[in-house]
């Protein structure tokens with residue numbers, strides 16, 4: 325086990341498009357300090373099951389929600405627990421997701437002191453009107469302040485998250501957002517297209533035709549522009565949605581894309597351990613009461629069948645620019661990928677959507693905008 329994810333399910337207020345497990349701080353049924361007690365209990369239980377002191381962690385990721393809703397004292401308690409239960413590598417990547425509207429210099433200094441060395445900033449857009457319509461609590465000025473504050477505090481690895489395909493978003497605004505992230509010298513930029521679940525406010529409004537999303541053509545154009553602008557500025561696209569300066573790839577996300585093992589701690593968190601997928605309950609009350617009874621708060625435990633493991637391995641690998649290692653695939657599953665999907669592979673090679681480089685199969689640039697349709701053929 326190289327990776328641990330810690331889920332902090334609190335936000336100042338819920339955004340209009342969000343279906344992550346997160347609760348507004350004001351109305352949460354469980355206080356953050358009680359939640360952290362349960363988090364530490366879950367870590368201890370996994371540590372007893374997995375003998376984690378024998379395993380070296382190379383990446384830790386605090387996501388949410390808004391982890392920066394917690395005080396530095398509570399974040400420090402979790403870090404101390406991790407340090408006492410796991411062996412952490414000498415050069416770990418320790419990421420904290422940050423909402424730009426929630427920090428100041430004192431907070432940033434303390435975060436660095438706790439050992440966090442990577443910040444993932446949920447900027448999302450660089451237009452106040454768009455941020456307001458999304459229900460974000462921050463402004464464009466807050467994004468700039470957050471980046472300068474963390475740099476001044478000594479942080480040298482900053483990711484900026486951006487979303488495209490927002491209602492009312494123009495291509496001009498999207499290009500401006502990317503350029504502003506570059507001007508802020510982001511080390512890493514993640515670009516996500518808006519995905520709306522049926523239960524979120526915007527999803528309901530779209531269903532009732534009260535809200536209009538940009539056309540599919542415009543969304544594809546936005547994605548293509550992101551690739552062009554970021555590549556022209558020296559960023560390497562190493563995954564469908566992720567771009568980094570040299571040596572600044574996100575180690576943690578690569579664990580997910582390579583289908584490696586990781587432990588997810590917290591309400592709504594998922595784990596992948598020795599072939600099993602575990603999903604924790606999303607209810608804060610159930611999460612804490614399970615742990616009070618010394619029971620892991622697992623809501624679902626699934627052993628994916630071989631066909632599903634194969635499909636997942638193929639499309640997760642194809643998300644990455646390094647692609648799928650054909651020999652490694654044979655070693656893992658005992659069957660040649662060409663024997664399973666020869667027809668599909670040949671078709672996509674002919675169409676120029678797949679490329680074969682040595683022992684690797686990967687998507688071509690032309691395939692990125694239609695990647696999801698290609699993945700569907702391997703499911």
Ligand code: SF4
Nearest residue numbers: 335338339342388389
């Ligand atoms: S800040 Fe992030 S996690 Fe919280 S509600 Fe908004 S999108 Fe969801």
